[in-house]
Amino acid sequence: MKLNVKNIRYVSPEDWRVLTATEMGSRNHEIVPTPLIAQIASIRSGTGVHKSISALAKIGLIAKVKNAKYDGYRLTYGGLDYLALHTHTKSSTIYSVGNQIGVGKESDIYVCASPSGRNLVLKIHRLGRISFRTVKANRDYLRNRSSGSWMYMSRLAALKEYTFMQALRREGFPVPEPIAQSRHTVVMEMIDAFPLRQIASVPDPAGLYSELINMIVKLAQYGLIHGDFNEFNILVEEKHGEEGTPVTLIPTIIDFPQMLSVSHVNAEYYFDRDVACIKRFFSRRFAFTSDEPGPFLKESMKTMTKRLDVEVEATGFSKKMAKELEKYMKEVGVDGDATALERDGDEGEEDAEDVDPEENEPEDPDAPEENVKDADTAKPSTTSPADPSTLTTSMTVLDIQDTDIQDTDANALPSLEEIKQQTQSQQRKPTKSAKAKAGWSI
Numbered sequence: 294m295k296l297n298v299k300n301i302r303y304v305s306p307e308d309w310r311v312l313t314a315t316e317m318g319s320r321n322h323e324i325v326p327t328p329l330i331a332q333i334a335s336i337r338s339g340t341g342v343h344k345s346i347s348a349l350a351k352i353g354l355i356a357k358v359k360n361a362k363y364d365g366y367r368l369t370y371g372g373l374d375y376l377a378l379h380t381h382t383k384s385s386t387i388y389s390v391g392n393q394i395g396v397g398k399e400s401d402i403y404v405c406a407s408p409s410g411r412n413l414v415l416k417i418h419r420l421g422r423i424s425f426r427t428v429k430a431n432r433d434y435l436r437n438r439s440s441g442s443w444m445y446m447s448r449l450a451a452l453k454e455y456t457f458m459q460a461l462r463r464e465g466f467p468v469p470e471p472i473a474q475s476r477h478t479v480v481m482e483m484i485d486a487f488p489l490r491q492i493a494s495v496p497d498p499a500g501l502y503s504e505l506i507n508m509i510v511k512l513a514q515y516g517l518i519h520g521d522f523n524e525f526n527i528l529v530e531e532k533h534g535e536e537g538t539p540v541t542l543i544p545t546i547i548d549f550p551q552m553l554s555v556s557h558v559n560a561e562y563y564f565d566r567d568v569a570c571i572k573r574f575f576s577r578r579f580a581f582t583s584d585e586p587g588p589f590l591k592e593s594m595k596t597m598t599k600r601l602d603v604e605v606e607a608t609g610f611s612k613k614m615a616k617e618l619e620k621y622m623k624e625v626g627v628d629g630d631a632t633a634l635e636r637d638g639d640e641g642e643e644d645a646e647d648v649d650p651e652e653n654e655p656e657d658p659d660a661p662e663e664n665v666k667d668a669d670t671a672k673p674s675t676t677s678p679a680d681p682s683t684l685t686t687s688m689t690v691l692d693i694q695d696t697d698i699q700d701t702d703a704n705a706l707p708s709l710e711e712i713k714q715q716t717q718s719q720q721r722k723p724t725k726s727a728k729a730k731a732g733w734s735i
């Protein structure tokens with residue numbers, strides 16, 4: 294499941310059409326019948342489609358599913374990565390992709406650059422890649438889940454993260470500037486800072502502590518609880534002022550897929566847990582303990598400023614989506630870093646293994662082996678801000694051979710509605726053989 298951008302320049306314009314067609318077909322087919330891929334891609338000659346299908350399968354962007362009732366393919370995470378990169382490139386958001394700077398339990402973080410050379414962060418959500426400790430309990434659940442539904446959950450996580458970041462940024466919260474979102478990816482400003490976890494000492498622990506606690510309170514006054522507010526998700530930048538003046542520390546908050554509303558049934562539990570994470574870290578790392586009890590959610594909510602939770606629900610991330618994502622996270626035991634931190638104690642590292650949802654899928658002999666053990670850390674990565682001098686040398690330019698399939702009328706792919714209508718009328722043909730010919734499972 295490692296992002297491999299090296300092959301992107303070998304993907305031909307026809308291949309892009311076929312890849313996009315496979316994605317469109319995936320919306321209502323777990324395994325997209327080959328004739329449907331051809332129909333959506335509407336490449337006249339059958340050989341063109343087949344050539345593209347084998348080219349895409351060879352580099353692992355789609356995979357043939359063995360033992361299926363009909364001949365068909367599914368989109369892989371690799372294919373989804375390429376489609377997202379295609380969109381980010383076409384919108385002039387991303388020009389090149391560089392090193393991986395973080396591996397989380399459920400996401401990969403890469404540095405990338407805009408066409409003007411600005412360094413950005415590409416966060417790729419990879420739900421379904423669960424740390425080993427939760428896998429045993431969930432093995433059956435994992436097995437019964439299709440890779441398509443993992444991808445859908447990853448898309449939801451990216452959309453949620455992006456929507457919340459936009460709202461928070463608008464209200465002046467210290468979060469990275471959200472730049473773009475496509476499918477399971479979010480592009481955001483790169484913060485040149487270390488996670489608090491990596492900072493051994495600070496000049497004024499009490500000051501930083503109250504700034505962070507105030508942020509938890511302020512979030513609640515805007516209707517929100519971060520849900521994973523801890524030393525991994527707080528980046529701290531050192532600002533050096535005039536000589537002789539003390540260094541100021543500027544915290545930035547990241548990682549929002551678990552954010553929740555203050556109206557959530559367990560709001561108090563998550564609010565208290567966010568507070569407890571900060572208290573525990575400051576006490577262990579900086580030997581700082583506050584004399585004041587709390588803060589408490591009820592107290593914090595006495596003066597509400599705005600309801601961002603309600604706003605976000607109305608503008609991008611619906612209640613239904615929130616419920617779906619939450620259900621998934623609960624079922625597979627995704628609970629951010631907080632539970633692990635509580636259980637393991639502060640400094641304990643642990644062994645873990647990741648499971649790839651695609652591991653449970655039938656294998657494709659043609660597909661290249663995907664590196665399923667690429668992320669053998671259960672704890673969020675301890676990354677350092679990328680060194681700009683090494684970044685530029687390791688960047689791969691996204692050299693996409695594509696005559697913009699969506700923009701030229703002659704080449705435009707049909708809409709899914711059109712396809713549905715066409716296939717419905719085809720399906721009305723009563724003979725079994727006609728259906729079989731069209732590749733539908735019956």
Ligand SMILES: Nc1ncnc2c1ncn2[C@@H]1O[C@H](COP(=O)(O)OP(=O)(O)OP(=O)(O)O)[C@@H](O)[C@H]1O
Pocket residue numbers: 394395396397398399400401402414416469481482483484485486488525526528547548549629630673674675676677
């Ligand atoms: N905008 C950013 N600028 C700089 N570094 C970042 C940025 N976003 C993420 N990182 C780095 O990547 C690491 C992981 O990012 P993040 O916390 O968003 O995802 P995650 O922890 O992998 O998610 P999960 O909670 O699913 O494990 C961070 O600890 C940080 O070091």
Ligand SMILES: [Mg+2]
Pocket residue numbers: 397525526548673
């Ligand atoms: Mg994190």
